[in-house]
Amino acid sequence: MRVRPLRIRVRHRRLAGFVVLSAALFAVGTGYGLATEHTGAAAAGDPSAQIAQGRALFLQGCASCHGKAAEGTANAPSLIGVGAAAVDFQVSTGRMPLAQQGAQAPAKRPRYTQEQIEALAAYVASLGPGPAIPGKEQYTPPKNADLAFGGTLFRTNCSACHNFTGEGGALAYGKKAPPLTHATDRQIYEAMLTGPGTMPVFSDAQLTPQEKQDIIAYINAVRAVPDPGGFNLGRLGPVTEGLVAWLIGMAVLAVVAMWIGARAKRAQ
Amino acid sequence: MTSEYHTAVGADGARGDGRADGRVPAQVTRALTEVDERFGTASFLRRTLNKVFPDHWSFMLGEIALYSFVILLLSGTFLTFFFRPSQQEVIYNGSYTPLRGIQMTEAFDSTLRLSFDVRGGLLMRQIHHWAALLFVAAIIAHMCRIFFTGAFRRPRETNWLIGFTLMTLALLEGFAGYSLPDDLLSGTGLRIAYGVAESIPIVGTYVAEFLFGGQFPGTDLIPRLYVVHILLIPGLLLALISAHMMIMWHQKHTQWPGKHRTNDNVVGAPFFPAFMAKTGGFFFSVFAVTVLLAAFFQINPVWLYGPYDPTQVSAGSQPDFYIGWLEGALRMMPNPETNIAGHTISWNVFVPAVLIPGLFFTAMAIYPALEAWVTGDREIHNVCDRPRNRPGRTGLGVMMISYFAIMLLAGANDLISVHFDISLYTTTWIFRIAFLVVPPLAFLVTRRICIGLQRHDLRTAQHGYETGRIVMLPHGEFMEVESQLPDEEVARMGLEYRQGPAPELPPPVDEHGVRAPHTRNPLLKVRRALGTLLYEPELPEAREAARHELPAHGVRGELPSGEDREEAEPSRRG
Ligand code: HEM
8 A cells, every 4th residue: 555645745735824824924914015105204114113113112011121222131131132033933932021930931822913023023133133034935945845854854953852753842940842833934943043042043054044944844744744543642652652551451451351250250 | 982071071060060061062072072082182171171260350461461462473473574674774765755765774664664555564563562562561460460469479489480581571572672663762762771781880881782783773783683572582482471371270370268269279160161251252352452552542653753863862752661660760860970990880870770670670580489488488378368468568569569650750751841840850859759758658558558458357357347227225225236247258358368467586585695596697687677577567456456366267168069150179289
């Protein structure tokens, strides 16, 4: 029996997603473009308006921890030079603004709209040079991305923390590498670019943009791969398998043994 | 011959119910006669068919192991048709796209082919692996049954040792099989095994290189493991299982205490037809459960793990549960190393992965001898102990289980950390402390609970159940009506088989000023110390209860009467 190559199926589903997403983004983008164009010559083409908006948002929501000029405080690091990509990653995954000091900022529902995030990013970027928000063509893996090579890169560079199935893992001091089940392509790319928390930065010298795309393609493929063996038990490996062996397998057999024993007794 | 067969059964059947002819249908008898005329098997078959088996469910645990072994042989043979035990590098071009074009060993390549391109291959792999988990789990459960009921005592010490060896071999067999696909997860396990071998002082490096055929990973390992996995250990298992069964057959099962059940008989169902139907049905149940697990629950998805590469280690790498406790021992261990004359001894690996398992397994192997030595009990025992009637032994058993459970949990500490939101280092410390504190506590608590249950049994046996009905006697006294227990139930409590208090010792110094041997001889001192664990401690209630000791219980030792539907095999030496 030959299993139909997965790539085709995976691609189809992703492609459909992209078509819809691109259409939506295009519509929003054009609408936003048109709107800003009409709100005044000053804002259009003038990044300072966006920066000003970002600064206002920053003073409201972030300055209490990061300082009025993002210079950092005892509670939070300086954001000068972290770049727009870091802000986009942190705020779009809901990590920032931080709700509560803890071992590490948890991802949650984002508090800001994409427009506001971009304004915040523009403001932080204006404070010092850093990685910019990657463009769509940069983070979207091409159709012919090398999935298998991406897998090898993933196992070499990422699985030590995120686990080979991307289910996440524990790190020292209460920190953890989150499961890679939710992050969007852009967020994955930005995570590699900016190295949030304890995650190392994977600069373009370490992983070329193309290799980053391969990794993203692999992460997406593994997420989409159906589990041919049945219920995947959380893809957690031998731990859940052992639990099932005892709590289902042995338990059922013990009950069967009791039942047969009871029946045999009655039948005698 | 026909008549001889009938007479033989008749003579035997005359013991209770005279069901000889009714029990074995005529067709069967005729067929057997045919066989017997040629091979003279009648007397063997007669004994076989009339063999009596006790019917408690816990006696079926060993059968789960036996039947899973059969499933392993069958499914494993299927796998050998397609699996290629070679570490030759090839480029994968099968149908699992996310790995296509990658270099990998033939072993991994053929496992992927089995999973995706061989019809029924994935199901067979999953059946094989689930059966392996059930096999080991059943062996462990079976071993616990033997331990807690004292079924390892004379005359069954040999079978305990064989069973222990089977368990150890099963662990090795599982580990070898699990390593065969050469995926990233199992390769990580082999890497650890290499390190463990290396950690043995002085000879470690040589041992490791000898076992692995040179530096890790080398190219000899998978072929060697293959021979070990499909030939060497299965052969040993087969031989030892046969010996195990034959000895068991000869010695007959132990049985729970009960009315008419003695050290000299077996009460239960005859092999044919009752036990045969039962065990046959059970075989199919084990088969069904294994196949259902394999059909609905994915196991060891090696394609998600990827091929082994020594430069890669993933988070959340755990071995199968039967090796998981070793992983846990390694994870828990603090990190001391010493350097003697340029030679490093890695206590951090040697202690948890060689020393502790060595000690624990030795303790398990010699336990029957140890207990007999401490208690001086050399009697033949065919009646099981109820766990509560041996508080010390039961406590030790629970203590051992808790050691393994804690190690096993520690082996999953990263998953526990992530999924229960506990810091990784906190889990390590919790497990370290638990490893030292919980097992001794488990011993004490279990022993105390057993004693409590025993006292409860004793009270119920003496006074019956409280009915809650209060009556006033003519002279005005109130008393509660108690309902006496039927003999049957009292017999089932097995109270006469209880562990007694420690034997009296002579005074440490006699009237001539000579010190008694048990205060001088260190071996006797050890024996005495172990005795304090095994014997019942001197609780006030214990002394109290000893004063109201039960009179020897009525009818025990007699054979069942005709209308008892169960059958007894009178002789243990048949
Ligand atoms: C008796 C106890 C046995 C145990 C505990 C055992 C256990 C295992 C385990 C855990 C695996 C890994 C399966 C996986 O890939 O998920 C395995 C693989 C394998 N076993 Fe066994 N096995 C046993 C007997 C046998 C026998 C008797 C044979 C052959 C006659 C056999 C042949 C194989 C082969 C060829 C593989 C590798 C195939 C593959 O993983 O795709 N096994 N075994």
